[in-house]
Amino acid sequence: MDRLPKWADAVLVPLISIVIAFLLSALVILGIGENPVNALGIMIQGALGSTYGWGYTLYYATNFTFTGLAVAVAFHGSLFNIGGDGQAQLGGLGVALACLMIPWPNWWLALLGATAASALFGAAWAAIPAWLQAKRGSHIVITTIMFNFIGSGLMLYVIKNFLKPVGSMDPASANFPKVTALPNLSSVLGIFGIPFSKQTPANITLLIALIACVVVWLLIWHTRFGFALRAFGKSEPAARYAGISPVKITMAAMLISGALAGMMSINNVMGESGRLVLNSSEGAGFIGIAVALMGRSHPLGVLLAAILFGFLYQGGAELAMWTTIPPQLIWVIQALVILFTGALDNMVRMPVEAAFRKFGKRGN
Amino acid sequence: MSFETLISILDSTIRLGTPLLLACLAGLFSERSGIFDIGLEGKMLVAAFLSAAVAYLTHNAWLGLLAGIAGSLVFSMIHGLASITFRGNQLISGVAINMLASGITVLVGQNWFHLGGGTPALSDSARFNDITLPLAKTLSGVPYLGRIYDQLISGHSILVYVAFLAVPATWWVLFKTRFGLRLRAVGENPSAVDTAGVSVVGLRYGALVITGILCGLAGSYLSTSLAAGFGKEMTAGRGYIALAALIFAKWRPWQALGATMFFGFLAALSIRYATIDIGFLVIPSEFMDALPYILTVVILAGFVGKAIPPRAGGEPYVKER
Numbered sequence: 001m002d003r004l005p006k007w008a009d010a011v012l013v014p015l016i017s018i019v020i021a022f023l024l025s026a027l028v029i030l031g032i033g034e035n036p037v038n039a040l041g042i043m044i045q046g047a048l049g050s051t052y053g054w055g056y057t058l059y060y061a062t063n064f065t066f067t068g069l070a071v072a073v074a075f076h077g078s079l080f081n082i083g084g085d086g087q088a089q090l091g092g093l094g095v096a097l098a099c100l101m102i103p104w105p106n107w108w109l110a111l112l113g114a115t116a117a118s119a120l121f122g123a124a125w126a127a128i129p130a131w132l133q134a135k136r137g138s139h140i141v142i143t144t145i146m147f148n149f150i151g152s153g154l155m156l157y158v159i160k161n162f163l164k165p166v167g168s169m170d171p172a173s174a175n176f177p178k179v180t181a182l183p184n185l186s187s188v189l190g191i192f193g194i195p196f197s198k199q200t201p202a203n204i205t206l207l208i209a210l211i212a213c214v215v216v217w218l219l220i221w222h223t224r225f226g227f228a229l230r231a232f233g234k235s236e237p238a239a240r241y242a243g244i245s246p247v248k249i250t251m252a253a254m255l256i257s258g259a260l261a262g263m264m265s266i267n268n269v270m271g272e273s274g275r276l277v278l279n280s281s282e283g284a285g286f287i288g289i290a291v292a293l294m295g296r297s298h299p300l301g302v303l304l305a306a307i308l309f310g311f312l313y314q315g316g317a318e319l320a321m322w323t324t325i326p327p328q329l330i331w332v333i334q335a336l337v338i339l340f341t342g343a344l345d346n347m348v349r350m351p352v353e354a355a356f357r358k359f360g361k362r363g364n
Numbered sequence: 365m366s367f368e369t370l371i372s373i374l375d376s377t378i379r380l381g382t383p384l385l386l387a388c389l390a391g392l393f394s395e396r397s398g399i400f401d402i403g404l405e406g407k408m409l410v411a412a413f414l415s416a417a418v419a420y421l422t423h424n425a426w427l428g429l430l431a432g433i434a435g436s437l438v439f440s441m442i443h444g445l446a447s448i449t450f451r452g453n454q455l456i457s458g459v460a461i462n463m464l465a466s467g468i469t470v471l472v473g474q475n476w477f478h479l480g481g482g483t484p485a486l487s488d489s490a491r492f493n494d495i496t497l498p499l500a501k502t503l504s505g506v507p508y509l510g511r512i513y514d515q516l517i518s519g520h521s522i523l524v525y526v527a528f529l530a531v532p533a534t535w536w537v538l539f540k541t542r543f544g545l546r547l548r549a550v551g552e553n554p555s556a557v558d559t560a561g562v563s564v565v566g567l568r569y570g571a572l573v574i575t576g577i578l579c580g581l582a583g584s585y586l587s588t589s590l591a592a593g594f595g596k597e598m599t600a601g602r603g604y605i606a607l608a609a610l611i612f613a614k615w616r617p618w619q620a621l622g623a624t625m626f627f628g629f630l631a632a633l634s635i636r637y638a639t640i641d642i643g644f645l646v647i648p649s650e651f652m653d654a655l656p657y658i659l660t661v662v663i664l665a666g667f668v669g670k671a672i673p674p675r676a677g678g679e680p681y682v683k684e685r
Contacts, residue, residue: 033475132661138665139664139673141402141455142664145402146657147657149601149604149657153650153654154654157648157650160650161648286459286463325471328466331470332464332467332468332471335460335461335462336460338460339442342457343447343450343453343460344452347450
């Protein structure tokens with residue numbers, strides 16, 4: 001067996017995939033009559049050229065870090081959680097209930113409470129598909145897809161009938177109390193004397209996302225559970241033989257995954273909008289799939305991929321403002337990234353392996 | 365409920381069930397050959413867009429249909445390349461295809477028509493119009509049966525009749541032809557098929573071609589028959605409902621007809637009534653919309669009859685050496 005060196009497997013192959021995905025995206029931009037080099041310039045200027053741009057980039061990146069980690073944890077157990085979007089929306093319900101029902105004395109207690117509620121609701125929404133997979137062998141991909149749709153129906157019903165203030169036409173909950181407003185990134189950075197734009201939705205949740213990355217890293221590589229999860233993901237029969245319970249591992253992995261997806265909502269529902277709107281996650285659950293694939297399910301990779309996608313989102317919004325390119329360009333880029341880093345991985349890997357073989361022989 | 369109301373609800377059941385039926389049969393071919401396909405939605409969306417766009421530009425619904433099928437086939441072949449040739453993850457490929465379709469249709473649509481991703485409304489010549497079956501008007505005076513013939517069976521676009529004919533055709537191909545036998549075998553035990561000297565890769569690509577054509581028909585029906593033009597994200601989850609129906613039907617063609625018409629009926633009810641009062645309980649329309657998904661989960665859970673997918677589904681085939 002000729003295996004690739006570790007660095008090539010972890011960095012080179014994904015990098016080539018991403019380059020191919022971006023080149024194809026550039027062709028798409030050319031195809032609709034715009035200049036890809038100009039477009040890239042506008043994106044970089046708009047997303048990274050000011051602290052205002054950075055604020056939005058990091059705000060999006062925070063969302064995608066959570067949903068990316070959610071997909072990544074499940075991936076380690078060979079479970080494909082497509083339900084991150086539904087879990088994030090239910091997490092939003094948890095945040096809304098916590099913020100609206102409980103009279104919090106200050107923001108940080110509210111943050112703790114809302115975080116717990118979002119994780120709980122997200123995990124609860126993942127629990128049924130997880131249980132069905134573990135106990136009844138129902139394919140988790142199909143059940144989580146179904147739960148996305150059931151979830152959005154449920155959210156529509158709950159918001160319309162219970163959370164919407166009387167007389168309001170807008171399908172959204174009431175505004176959360178002022179005290180639950182989270183400090184934004186400019187005030188956090190202000191403590192260290194770093195000037196940062198006040199006009200962006202980036203908030204203290206970014207720090208929670210970073211903590212989540214570290215916690216997930218510790219969990220996967222430095223705990224007994226993480227070992228069992230990875231063993232189960234590599235080979236279920238072997239794990240079973242080693243005395244690892246598939247039911248427990250599946251349940252635990254999916255509950256953690258759902259909780260992480262749900263926690264995204266403290267960023268967008270509590271931190272940004274300050275109320276619960278319809279479809280609050282805006283597809284971030286699906287972006288989590290691209291982020292996890294690109295980050296090779298490693299928290300550091302997920303974080304970097306989330307920042308890249310944050311850049312794409314903010315850059316894409318700027319593109320839509322200054323050119324005729326609609327923001328849906330991001331969906332195309334995202335799809336190509338998923339296609340090349342996920343499904344067409346072998347297409348990139350095989351030639352790289354062949355090249356390494358050839359190079360290796362010459363070295364001898 | 366009056367007879368008139370019932371007829372009109374059943375009429376919209378057929379209209380709303382048809383795209384589900386075509387997409388469900390599409391998924392049936394692919395999944396029976398061992399290729400999971402959660403990209404039905406994306407293929408329909410691409411076909412819906414290209415059909416409407418080309419029909420608008422050429423004033424010809426048939427050219428639109430061809431373009432839709434071609435687009436759907438291209439996406440189906442991308443799925444084949446990823447999941448058959450390069451043995452990638454079929455589910456991930458499906459997710460990518462759905463996203464690609466959502467993005468590219470708006471991108472190209474905005475570029476061509478500048479209408480926020482949609483196409484202009486189609487005139488009658490660019491659409492598949494309703495066909496009046498022979499004697500429909502003469503017989504409409506006959507109580508009940510005549511009305512059913514005139515209003516329910518007659519008066520649909522040609523694609524509806526194609527969809528209904530596709531059910532026995534699928535059954536025949538799958539269970540009465542050599543190709544069908546091999547197709548089913550390759551979804552259950554590909555190495556046995558390989559041992560018999562039949563190409564696994566060839567069969568699976570063949571199945572995906574049929575999937576592409578049927579998804580093309582489904583998408584084309586949406587934009588050039590059910591509606592008059594393409595709107596952003598117009599498939600609205602129908603590909604996933606078709607997938608649900610496929611599981612509900614346990615991967616069998618006649619049951620697929622039943623499942624998709626049942627889901628079409630639920631959709632027709634939820635469009636007609638905001639809430640349904642069944643005496644002691646008021647059912648909100650959100651529940652009606654979510655019901656196909658809920659029922660699928662129940663079926664998948666195996667509490668009411670177990671849904672067992674083709675055994676080799678989702679597994680890339682690696683030839684033994």
